[in-house]
Amino acid sequence: MTDTPLDFGDPADLDRLRHEFRAWLAQHPLPERESGEPVQVFLHRWHRLLHSGGWVGLDVPERYGGRGLTALHQVAISDELGACRAPGVPRIGYLAHALLEFGSEEQRLRFLPRMLAGDEVWCQGFSEPGAGSDLAGMSTFAKRHDGHYTVRGQKLWTSYAQYSGLCLLLARTDRSAPAHKSISAFVLPLDRPGVTVRPLRAANGDDEFCELFLDDVRVEESERVGAEGVGWALAMTTVSYERNALDTGHISKYGLLVERLRRHAAERGGSLPDGLLSRIGRCVVDYEVLVAHARRRTAERLAGQVAGPESSVDKLLMTRTEQRLYDTALEVFPAELAQEGGELFGDYLYSRAASVYGGTSQIQRNIIAKRILHLPSNG
Numbered sequence: 001m002t003d004t005p006l007d008f009g010d011p012a013d014l015d016r017l018r019h020e021f022r023a024w025l026a027q028h029p030l031p032e033r034e035s036g037e038p039v040q041v042f043l044h045r046w047h048r049l050l051h052s053g054g055w056v057g058l059d060v061p062e063r064y065g066g067r068g069l070t071a072l073h074q075v076a077i078s079d080e081l082g083a084c085r086a087p088g089v090p091r092i093g094y095l096a097h098a099l100l101e102f103g104s105e106e107q108r109l110r111f112l113p114r115m116l117a118g119d120e121v122w123c124q125g126f127s128e129p130g131a132g133s134d135l136a137g138m139s140t141f142a143k144r145h146d147g148h149y150t151v152r153g154q155k156l157w158t159s160y161a162q163y164s165g166l167c168l169l170l171a172r173t174d175r176s177a178p179a180h181k182s183i184s185a186f187v188l189p190l191d192r193p194g195v196t197v198r199p200l201r202a203a204n205g206d207d208e209f210c211e212l213f214l215d216d217v218r219v220e221e222s223e224r225v226g227a228e229g230v231g232w233a234l235a236m237t238t239v240s241y242e243r244n245a246l247d248t249g250h251i252s253k254y255g256l257l258v259e260r261l262r263r264h265a266a267e268r269g270g271s272l273p274d275g276l277l278s279r280i281g282r283c284v285v286d287y288e289v290l291v292a293h294a295r296r297r298t299a300e301r302l303a304g305q306v307a308g309p310e311s312s313v314d315k316l317l318m319t320r321t322e323q324r325l326y327d328t329a330l331e332v333f334p335a336e337l338a339q340e341g342g343e344l345f346g347d348y349l350y351s352r353a354a355s356v357y358g359g360t361s362q363i364q365r366n367i368i369a370k371r372i373l374h375l376p377s378n379g
């Protein structure tokens with residue numbers, strides 16, 4: 001039945017799930033963003049509505065509040081959401097995976113059901129003013145005492161911390177061990193004494209980013225996720241899920257714009273300015289490559305392959321497709337793109353961030369060079 005890009009030759013149960021979801025969507029139209037409503041508040045309403053229908057955490061085991069289905073089911077629903085231009089899927093998959101892989105059973109049972117339901121909102125406290133690309137250089141320190149830690153430091157670019165109750169926080173727990181063995185992860189309740197959250201306004205008008213100041217904040221040992229020193233491994237798992245186009249519904253969203261460009265080229269081909277036709281063609285090719293790649297990646301995931309350095313290839317492909325697509329749309333639909341508050345305007349501005357969040361494009365290329373191609377380092 002699927003007419004979305006990620007057609008897996010849908011097995012019957014996946015087909016049924018897509019049907020079921022479309023029927024549910026027909027009964028639960030997409031909410032409108034109210035005038036002046038912060039984007040995160042709007043997305044949170046949407047998250048809760050989706051959860052009420054059973055559409056969040058499809059691949060998370062039932063005992064943790066998910067539906068116990070496969071990655072393929074999750075991808076199919078993300079694909080459906082993108083195809084109907086629904087707002088972004090709640091971006092919690094990568095945090096959920098971090099807890100699934102590194103959290104204790106007690107932590108999984110305590111946090112995952114409420115995270116999936118949107119009863120507790122989470123943010124990610126990794127980057128610092130002097131440690132973004134060089135995450136290993138972070139200086140936030142958690143000093144160990146008997147049964148607890150005190151955390152001191154600063155985080156930056158923490159998305160939507162002002163709307164969050166909990167933060168997955170990275171801090172150094174050992175100053176003498178090599179960087180990659182000295183970072184630990186914690187669940188930090190943001191209402192703890194000593195935590196200050198200061199929002200920053202971005203160029204698109206949203207108050208997505210925050211600074212987080214941590215002034216001798218007490219964190220219990222039971223709030224550490226995994227053993228001391230596993231923070232680096234946890235961070236790499238988290239960002240590899242964050243670097244993936246599959247879980248976001250982006251692919252079908254790009255597909256709608258590619259289709260518009262394709263139609264425009266078919267109708268106006270001969271009269272388009274020099275080079276524009278070939279730039280549209282390049283967008284179509286980028287998009288087809290991304291779709292083929294996403295299908296392969298889904299098959300690998302289903303076979304149990306854990307996301308590794310290959311996710312840097314995913315991130316680069318996604319970034320290139322998105323930025324070229326919106327650059328070309330700017331040439332083809334300039335008036336629509338310039339319409340402040342319009343959908344394309346917001347999407348265009350956010351596409352600039354794709355080469356930064358989840359690790360910059362330069363860093364993805366470094367990872368590919370070192371860990372996939374094993375090229376010699378010159379430094």
Ligand SMILES: Cc1cc2nc3c(=O)[nH]c(=O)nc-3n(C[C@H](O)[C@H](O)[C@H](O)COP(=O)(O)OP(=O)(O)OC[C@H]3O[C@@H](n4cnc5c(N)ncnc54)[C@H](O)[C@@H]3O)c2cc1C
Pocket residue numbers: 123124125126127128129130131132133134156157158159160353356357358359360361362363366
């Ligand atoms: C929309 C968005 C949301 C975000 N949300 C969060 C969040 O919720 N939580 C969080 O912790 N972080 C978040 N971030 C931060 C993001 O992870 C960092 O911005 C990113 O890792 C880059 O770090 P930086 O900004 O410090 O840049 P820097 O590391 O200072 O890099 C500056 C420039 O130098 C280049 N560079 C740096 N080192 C190298 C190198 N070794 N080789 C080649 N080039 C290099 C970079 O590519 C970049 O162009 C978010 C960022 C964005 C854009």
